Amino acid sequence: MKLKNVIAGAILFIFLTNNLMAQPGYQPTEKNLQNREWFQNAKFGLFIHWGMYCQMAGGGDQGIAEWIMNQKKIPIAQYEKLPNFFNPIAFNPAEWVSMVKKAGMKYITITSKHHEGFAMFDSKVSDYNVVKRTPYGKDIIKMLKDECDKQGIKLFFYYSQLDWHHPDYFPRGNTGQGFTGRPEKGDWNKYIDYMNTQLSELLTNYGEVGGIWFDGMWDKWDAPWRLDETYALIHKLQPGALIGSNHHKFPFPGEDFQMYERDLPGENSMGFNHTGAMSDLPLEMCETMNGSWGFNLVDKDYKSTTQLLQTLIKASGYGANFLLNTGPMPNGKIQPENVDTLAVMGKWLEKYGETIYGTRKGPINPSVWGASTQKDGKVYVHVLKCKEENLFIGTLPKKLKSAKFFDDQSTVKFKETEFGVILNIPNSKKKPIDTIIQLEY
CATH class of the missing domain: 2.60.40.1180 (Golgi alpha-mannosidase II)
Incomplete structure (x- = not known):
């Protein structure tokens, strides 16, 4: 290898390392450590993917759902019409949280903003949100958080770092290119400022939250994400909040738990979980009840309760939590099939939860049997x-x-x-x- 190539490689490595340094020297607070312990004991949570994409019902394709804007190449001018029809009058947060408790789940992680860029909360930094742009006009996140507080369920916020809507998400990443109608220019630092402002809103307007569940960084690995600033901001505003990122790599400094998407810890059947070794942080894996994350009318590929329970058990065998996803329908109801599945899982946990909750990885590694x-x-x-x-x-x-x-x-x-x-x-x-x-x- 030529010397100039070695030097170039070293410079690139330093550049990427500096960009991904996250929060160097991070020392979790006592509250944060207590919450990590709680998180490891909880073992089972509900993932909720809910956004404007739920109204498209998959566009006739199984598995698209929340990716429909990108997959069907819908321009922003057209996609922005969707909030005009979003009026989930059947949304009952008490029903949702009661279902979660009956299922034996201890926490909820909900999409506050997905890749489409639409906020499901009352953001002041942008009017592209559920309060200002929909006939429903109510803060979904606040309604759910209030009910979680009443019923003793922790609430985590999913937040997409990737944004197909914001003009300053530029240069574009691997997705959202060539169809959105955004100008081919933008100020990346303004976008990060926007993101941090929305995170500040989520961490100051809704009481104590379980943590922030990041996704989308994989869209632009070479971007200056300013993770050190973002992570420090979160830990300053809520020292007990747990940070996790679905970047599919080994955790960065400042992150409080390690996650796996649709794979058990250490596995990579999906082809993108390049996490390497398991860290000493609390672990979590996420999976869907069918093939889609968001609601999809044509996706009937439902996993059996036996398969899902055995996934929960194997995850516990690795010392990991199981975050199981549902995509609410446009009217605010949870699909009956998913409600039934969760009820069966809850019944099983009523009888056998002692062997799951509060446990740690056993002395025998998970295997086929x-x-x-x-x-x-x-x-x-x-x-x-x-x-x-x-x-x-x-x-x-x-x-x-x-x-x-x-x-x-x-x-x-x-x-x-x-x-x-x-x-x-x-x-x-x-x-x-x-x-x-x-x-x-």
Whole structure:
């Protein structure tokens, strides 16, 4: 490699490193550390994707939904007509939060602004928001936050750093190019100022929030995002708020939890979760109930409750939370199919939540057959798939004292060998979703 190439590469690395330094020297407050602990104990939350895109109902394509402006190349002048029809008169935040509680979920993360650039809150820095541009005219975020406070549910705000609407999001990234009608010029620093002002609004006008869930930075990796300023602002305004970013990379300084999109920690079936090793921060994975994030009338690819519960269990086996998404309909109702799914999951958690909530990653890494969690000196082995009656689970850090079926506390026969532990699980004792075995050293 020529010297000039080495120097150029070094300069680029320094440039990118400086841009992504986020909040160097960040030391979380005691409140922040307490909230991290709460977050790890919570294990299960509801993701809500709701914006103007819900009215397009997928445009006839399964899976587009919240990306429809980009995928169908809708110019801003045309897309700006959508708020004129947004009037979700059936929106009942008490219903939403009650559904969340019945599902056994402990927090909600809602889109305050998605890539379309439309704010679902009463922003003063831009009139492109739900209060000023829609016949509904009410602050969705405030209504939901007030109800969350009443019912004891934490609320996190999703915020898209990517913006297909704002003229100063320039130079353009990998998306939103060539069709929006924006002038081919802009002031990037003005856009970051705009973003930080909206974040300040979210962090000062709605009481104490769980945190900020960023998305969209992957659209322009080489941009000067000024993360150090943004992260410091958030931690100053709300020292206890947790920051996470869906940038698909290892966490940057200043971030308080690490997230994975549609993959379990350490996996990359989607092809974009280049996170490398798991950090020591709290972990979270997100997934949809069907194929879309936002409401999509033609997307009927619903995941079974068994699949979703087993994903929750495996996520817990990695020590991660499961953030499960729904896209509310234009009228403000949650799809009945999703309500039913959440109710079934809640019933399961009523019975088996002890083996999920408050647990940490178990001593046995998740595998094809299942996962393990642990809490208060007990290990819970979650057997999800096992055709044989003898299951080899691997080595444990201590000698076993007992093994019992969680359901009826009957004894599980086991054998400790030099290679690890073998559990005897008669087919008659196996459950269709999860056979739980409680171990004590």
